[in-house]
Amino acid sequence: MKFFIDTANLEQIKEAQALGILDGVTTNPSLMAKEGITGQDNILKHYVDICSVVTGDVSAEVISTDYEGIVQEGETLAALHPQIVVKVPVIQDGIKAIRYFSDKGIKTNCTLVFSAGQALLAAKAGATYVSPFIGRLDDISADGLNLIDEIRLIYDNYDFKTQILAASVRHTMHVLECAKIGADVMTGPMSSIVGLLKHPLTDSGLAQFLADHKKGN
């Protein structure tokens, strides 16, 4: 399972990269705004900065919602750096644009996916990644993990190569359940990654080992 971090915060990205387990980064317009990155030039520069501190794929989202606009914006983003993956919403013009990018060898992440039908069309269009938002489904009392399960079944039935990128991951149990189902990638906050390390028996065991070592020296 690949681990992506879902943030535009450069310090957190560096911290995750330093752990040695990071496979990529996802961003979206809200995450960019949260970091105070505004204006086209600053936004493009920030994507390049992110690419320079990680080794894996970096998703950069288009703002346009019409086919021509998405294609133009996506080509600009893809030309920034070989690690850039163009993130496109799962709307009609978005699917059309994903097919265009796929035919041109430009990697895509089909985003805002909330149903298996949307994921099926994204795969048909040749998306590199599909991003089902599991946390946002859970927020409205739907079952985000069930969606991952459905997409896994459909993709396996037809051997689709599109990678399931479990997005809107909120906590460690999302990560673990996605791993059990077989999501290819998860993207979440740093807390959902380092939280996997937490165990009281590890803490008490380590404290005991250190105390015993001290007694013997």
Ligand code: G3P
């Ligand atoms: O980047 C897309 C997705 O991961 C958003 O997550 O927490 O805003 O629902 P969230």
